[in-house]
Amino acid sequence: MTARIIDGKAFAAGLRARVGEGAAGFARAAGRKPGLAVVLVGEDPASSVYVRSKGKATLAAGMESFEHRLPADTDSATLLALVDRLNADDAVDGILVQLPLPAHIDERAVIARIDPAKDVDGFHPVNAGRLATGLDALVPCTPLGCLMLLKDAHPHLAGLEAVVIGRSNIVGKPMGQLLLRESCTVTMTHSRTRDIFAHVRQADILVAAVGIPGFVQKEWIKPGATVIDVGINRTDAGLVGDVAADAAEVAGAITPVPGGVGPMTIAVLLRNTLVAAGRRAGVAVDESAL
Numbered sequence: 001m002t003a004r005i006i007d008g009k010a011f012a013a014g015l016r017a018r019v020g021e022g023a024a025g026f027a028r029a030a031g032r033k034p035g036l037a038v039v040l041v042g043e044d045p046a047s048s049v050y051v052r053s054k055g056k057a058t059l060a061a062g063m064e065s066f067e068h069r070l071p072a073d074t075d076s077a078t079l080l081a082l083v084d085r086l087n088a089d090d091a092v093d094g095i096l097v098q099l100p101l102p103a104h105i106d107e108r109a110v111i112a113r114i115d116p117a118k119d120v121d122g123f124h125p126v127n128a129g130r131l132a133t134g135l136d137a138l139v140p141c142t143p144l145g146c147l148m149l150l151k152d153a154h155p156h157l158a159g160l161e162a163v164v165i166g167r168s169n170i171v172g173k174p175m176g177q178l179l180l181r182e183s184c185t186v187t188m189t190h191s192r193t194r195d196i197f198a199h200v201r202q203a204d205i206l207v208a209a210v211g212i213p214g215f216v217q218k219e220w221i222k223p224g225a226t227v228i229d230v231g232i233n234r235t236d237a238g239l240v241g242d243v244a245a246d247a248a249e250v251a252g253a254i255t256p257v258p259g260g261v262g263p264m265t266i267a268v269l270l271r272n273t274l275v276a277a278g279r280r281a282g283v284a285v286d287e288s289a290l
């Protein structure tokens with residue numbers, strides 16, 4: 001069996017187009033465009049590329065883009081003051097501080113300073129808590145993108161065995177919550193899990209977000225399973241995922257790296273910005289059409 005390749009790039013393009021239509025509708029109703037502010041501290045090359053891509057995608061979707069690039073030695077107080085200004089700015093519906101931040105800045109304090117209504121990354125404890133308790137929340141972009149791909153490949157998720165590898169606040173934990181919300185039976189695994197392959201072997205749905213190239217081996221995969229590879233690892237061989245390439249010989253469907261989950265992250269960011277704009281301005285945005 002050779003797995004069906006889940007084309008995240010194509011799905012993301014469709015989502016960006018739908019968000020663009022929604023943004024035009026928002027602009028007609030609100031008399032202004034939705035606005036996204038992205039803050040980058042330092043010159044990490046990958047982060048710099050992601051921030052540039054976010055700005056371009058925001059403009060292409062018919063939204064306002066506000067880009068703030070700060071030097072690597074920016075102190076916490078300066079960054080927090082910028083977040084305060086963005087919180088107070090009515091033209092800004094979404095605020096994203098690109099991660100990782102330089103080591104001298106307390107990431108948690110910065111995330112906690114963002115107005116939860118503008119937290120389009122969904123990282124604020126209020127949004128994390130709302131997701132965990134089944135309330136309406138802004139949901140982190142990468143796991144929501146994974147869920148969109150999964151639901152497209154797998155319209156009936158209820159009752160399936162889902163295994164998540166990785167317990168980060170950005171991907172693993174919210175991914176587990178989203179799968180639970182879909183009535184999957186969810187197993188969270190991580191670096192201290194014993195016999196991780198024995199858990200993975202049970203998975204109808206596997207989400208690998210561990211950040212180790214080729215960590216998940218072909219032999220671990222249950223034949224026919226749907227595999228979502230969140231890993232984006234830069235190696236001498238190029239960009240590789242957390243799942244070994246030959247896993248496609250066993251899986252039923254699998255996301256490629258690149259071109260799988262990655263492009264969904266920015267498309268969902270635009271979606272979250274439109275949703276946040278609609279909620280803030282009291283303009284109806286049909287979230288089910290996005």
Ligand SMILES: Nc1nc2c(c(=O)[nH]1)N[C@@H](CN(C=O)c1ccc(C(=O)N[C@@H](CCC(=O)O)C(=O)O)cc1)CN2
Pocket residue numbers: 050096097098099100121141142232239257258259260261262263264265266
């Ligand atoms: N504040 C945030 N910081 C970070 C997030 C985030 O969601 N919010 N996620 C990642 C980086 N990221 C967006 O910021 C991101 C990662 C990957 C891609 C992507 O399109 N990947 C492509 C490959 C691109 C390449 O060659 O590097 C793919 O997988 O096909 C987009 C966005 C960490 N920080």
